[in-house]
Amino acid sequence: MKSKLNRTNQLKHQTRYMPGLDGLRAIAVIGIIIYHLNKQWLSGGFLGVDTFFVISGYLITSLLLYEFESNGAIDLKAFWLRRFKRLIPAVFVLVFTVTLTTLIFKPEQIISIKQDAFAAIFYVSNWWYIATDVNYFEQFAFMPLKHLWSLAIEEQFYICFPIVIVVLLLTVKKYRNISLIFWIVSLISLAFMIYIAQPHMHHSRVYFGTDTRLQTMLLGVILAFIWPPFKLKENPNKALRTIIDSMGGFGMIILLLLFIKVDDNSDWIYNGGFYLISGITLFVIMSAVHPSGYFAKMLGNALFIYIGKRSYSLYLWHFPVISFIHSYFVDGQMPIYVYAIDIIFTVVFSEISYRYIETPFRKQGLKAFSLNRFKKAPFIRTVTLMLITVPTLFIFAGAFDKFGTNQPNQQSSYNTNEIDKYLVRPIPVDDVNFLGKSDFKKDKKNEVYTDLKPLLIGDSVMVDIGETFKEQVPNANIDGKVGRNLYEAAPLVDQKYKQYNNKSSQVILELGTNGDFSEAQLEELISKFGKANIYLVNTRVPRSYESHVNQLMADAAKKHENVTLVDWYKRSEGHSEYFAPDGIHLEPSGVRALSDEIIKHIAPKKEHS
Template sequence: MIGHEKNITKHQTRYLHGLDGLRALAVIAIIIYHLNPKWLSGGFLGVDTFFIISGYLITSLLIHEYKHTGSINLMQFWKKRIKRLLPAVLFLISIVLIYTLMFEPNIIKNVKQDAIAALFYVSNWWYIFHDVSYFDSFKIMPLKHLWSLAIEEQFYIFWPISLLILLRIKKLKQHFLLIIFVCSLISLLTMFLITQPNVDNSRVYFGTDTRLQTLLLGVLLAYIWPPFRLKAQIHLPLKIVIESFGFISIALLIFFIMTVSSNDNWFYFGGIYFISLCTLPAIASAVHPSTFLAKVLSNRIFSWIGQRSYSLYLWHYPVITFMNKHFVQGQIPVYIIVIEIILTLILAECSYRYVEVPIRVQGFKYFLPKKSALKPLIIRSCFALILVSCSTVILLGHYDALQHEDKKEVKTTFTVTDNEPPHKSLILPVPKIIINNPQSAHQKVDYKDVPLFIGDSVMVDIGEELHKNYPNSLIDGKVGRHLYDAIPLVHDKYPYFKQQNQQVVLELGTNGDFSYEDLTKLINLFGNAKVYVVNTHVPRDWEESVNEKLAKAADAHKNVQLIDWYSTSQSHSDYFAYDGVHLEHQGVQALVSEINKHMKH
């Protein structure tokens, strides 16, 4: 999340105020998304905007330096990067570690490990190797957002060296654009090969290899459109063209931010690349000294936010994570959201004013004694010493024992079946009707009085209670199950549930969206059986889409009835665990009661 730069060489460079406006849009989108993904489903695209700006601005400054000096001072570049980025993130990590130790000691070990990964700027790979989901907001991980800084820092390490090689070797320089373009396509192809449809694609979202495409598109623009060589006075027709493309590009970016979902398959199969390409004209227009768009984006409010975008990005996520922990996700009171925003602004301003700017300008001289400012020096030195000392002790693992590992086995499945032993999560007797009528797998069994329940993790939650209410039922719940997973499941295990006097309950949609065609296909597998579809309560951007499709299916099929769990559970935070999806005892009772109302009606 690169902040504003003034000079990287002795040669004059123009400050690009328009980029502050783009940073402001990006960080606002990210913050809204993290406050509630349903409010701005594509808000995470703000990260891609930051990546493009970083690739563009860093490359522009480095090429500008090379053209004026014939070389790139790598050590000076890295020194400036360290002074610009490291102090603020050290400040953040220290505060988060101390807060966690004081108020959330049960996660101190996990936060410590994330902090170490962040300090070495390898957070993204740390999360990949530990199968962490970017889109799972249910776990308390206050430093998870530092994955993007890790990618940028990795880029800052190898790109200046690569750029210097490309510029110095004549044959490579002649094909600069082609080389960078091909590299961006290789990154895109890597994402194509790794991505799997309809699953959580956090691996491709976190990967430096798969996200390099966005940074490299910024590099391409920097070579084609060097901001420090653009003329302030240009012909009107050209100005109109630049202006028009810029405004169209901004409009497209806002459209994508409002409409794209993390659940969209196309986003990972070229969508990121396409959206990034669409963003390039906005940057080109924003950095031009003559455009109206640049003036609009550099207004006082956007400039203030843009200049503090790095601090805002750093602080918003831990503030939201720690405060939201005390409420059910998706049901956060408005006053809490207001407090989160205010706290983020205050912490970001403190970081910007007292950490980022002074150290970027003065370096370690900020901590050297001055007769005229001895008292402030003592205060900030003592504060820094306390933060460093406490953080070091925590990072060395002295408080790891405060985190008690949960030895309780978490149920991942709940099954009561006729021809297979129950899963390890829970041992329950199979239905008496089946026990008393043992048949081979190839013989048809009479399931007349045997209701079938198929679902995801919510079905696992209610499985025990359902079994009490329907002792002869077949129950098949599994954590992480998607609707399309149920189609082969029904084909293989439940092909005999097709008769008019049979009952089937489908509780699917917690883990992501699905197509209406797949939903119809699943329903049709049950022939004339009475099918009940339970809609979902999940604080994610696919909730509305899932519930609309389920309601549509209930209206379109005579044998399908909707169980409106979403409406029943509204304003009942006592029904849910912290994540706003899984159920506490009262929620279990309420959902089973709602199912009973329909099935026993």
Template sequence: MAQPKLGYQPSLDGLRAVSVIAVILYHAGIGWIPGGFLGVEVFFVVSGFLITSLLLEERRHTGRIDLKHFWVRRARRLLPALYALLVVVVIAALLVYKDAAGRLGGDVIAALFYVSNWWNIFLKESYFAQAGRPPLLRHLWSLAVEEQFYLVFPPLFMLAMRRVRMRNIQLGLIVISLASAGLMAVLFEPYSDPSRVYYGTDTRLAGMLTGALLATAWSPWRSKVKAHPVAANVLDGVGTASFLALVLFLTKVNEFDAFIYRGGFLLLDIVCVLLIAVLVHPATRISKVLALKPIVWIGVRSYAIYLWHWPIFQVTRPELDIGLTGLPLLVLRIALTVGAAEASFRLIEQPFRSGLLGRWYAQFASNSPEVRLNARRQGMTFGTIAVVAVLLLGAGLANAST
């Protein structure tokens, strides 16, 4: 009998929605959410948990881990939308926002190789400074950290599972997480810009590794025993307390608090681990709250929203690029971001994830002239829609800046 799988967890998309909203409001300069930058750390913990859960389930059901298939899935999920963003940003910078084009070449290369975080460190690029027009691709540092994790962690984890007991693997994850958090504390210099420890893969491993640790120790969906009502209530209490703690982090901490770099990130990771543990338990009620459709809608598009919000925000600076300020500016920025994200999700992410490109190529290479003609028509239609979408977005940004 096949063992139950984790499956799709809409509540985790709900948590992603909370995280990306926090990041957007922080970048919009909303004063009551000074810790919005911590939303990225929540993404890290969720990613560590999900990736490790997928690896463990594949090994349980097939006896092995197909790394090539894993990396292809990740590439199909992440690369097309990123490449589309890079194309649009480069075109916009060359044609309209020429002051942003100077360092764009290096930023694009760093993005393509997923080393943007180290590139920013090398250039001493502050994450928190807002002088002039910030680089349009500064935000890609976090995608670089995650992709480096996706490349290195799975083969090491697979090798460890072959040779080491799971208990020792868990101990190793704890030790490395503590070491990463300790390195952050050591490298952090009070009263100076903390961007080095904020960007560094070495100082940000704890989030992903604590998520991975949870995956190795917690899989309640596999249990055949229904949770007792008292246990479910306790879990909901833990989940509610964890969510409130997350809200406190987002609303009370700022980027220059020494606390956050001297154990605060690790404490936040623990809060996220507790919250995720509750959300994936089938008996909890709080998971149903974060699984509400409007929240999940945002969470499903959180990757595209994160990709597009930063460059849109940086070409709609108040009183510099655009005459709007305050709430009207925020509404415009969010509208442009959601529009661009939805176009990316519908026209790029979904087709690539569903294998549409492979099916189209097979039709294009078909021996049947009718099938090939239909494939060419589909390609021209899709290309036209994509070009129009890019032009409309560019025109919208250009009009907003005048």
């Protein structure tokens, strides 16, 4: 009995602060912020979320195991209360602030943001975005709370996992067997992700799913059984310490290279990639938590500790700040000072959250708030919270729904095969000479080409220009669909447009907005149209694949006599007014410019001159 008591007392003195983990958190959150500032700067920065998942699984399990070994039980109520005090207040303040700010600056968005806010408050954002088919990587809508999907998964994990581990510790008991169970479940999660992931499609279900992302957290859980941080020797022999440091250093190099090289369009990350990347992260964590390692000391430098301690605050605030500020500028044509404003506002709001919301509530609980005006800090905190909360509750109650709309701003498709069945088009006003003057001249921009009967296949940009283009080329056959990729066009042609394959046919292909494609895929599509005159409209899209798809189109135009390049990239250069804030979809001036550029190529020169 005495021996057991001494062992318990010894264990109680073994917990320690691990600065290396804060350093790793700092690297993860910096990667995420850079990715959201501009994807082309760090195409794999989104992997920082998985780093957080692994750290969470490892640290939570380590603490739970430590408590179980110290006390012979785990106080679930106390655990959940600590999690509540650590996470909930900051999220609520963020959600209320974003909702209120939306009402003030973007009232037309209030309904959709309110819905996202409800999901965030109940920590089901990930499932809400699955239900509404949101694409994390390519969703262009204004969604300043979208990043809370990852916190929803973590909170769901924090609620369920402690119960599971308590049951396993009391029934299975042996750590080796418990670890094996968690490993099998992680493989099931991996297998499920691979099974439901579809090549070349957006992966909202697999990316947001708690079940498919559980694999990452469980790898951290398993490491806690194998490498418990509070039992590591403080002074291992030199050879072992060198091996541990080398693992961490090598793992970090690989992780940083993945941050640089991985692309969010890559299919391989859903076919074991996340599992592999998380596995590499385990080696970094093993080294980062060692009490005497040089690598851990390097990660635990003062700057990284400062950022790491505020990583939660930085993650919470950076995305809403970027979403609001960037919504007033054109993506891909952003002035450099905008990024400086992003960073300044993110740091300021994060510091306020860390100092005046998170830290006081974590340490004092409800005592951090007071209506006693003599308690200055608690009083100010309480009044500020009330000023945010009260109007937000009215928003939630629907008092301001009249300002918003729940309808998407952009139609999902434009297909003249369907439209022309029901639509009777008026005679263009520009064709009528009301004044009867002999010198009356028609505006060339509105010239109508009734002899042209081209086929246009495209994505959301084609949807943008469809109506305007149809006004000038009334016999055009236009098939545009939001989210369409080039590889989807080949089966579409086989199904509907085989007749456009002779020399008199004109085919305009505007495909490249939504993702990369290969030379073989482009050649296959071109071959579908035989001897038709094909016009490839290149793209201006602020994504990493822009230059590649444009080069493939330029090469195809040089290779084939019947293929012509419509250089929208060049035509739109320096014209930020052409684009919506996402830098892709078109404003009215852009619609007119792209329509004109296409017509300039397909119309007979004598008519267009």
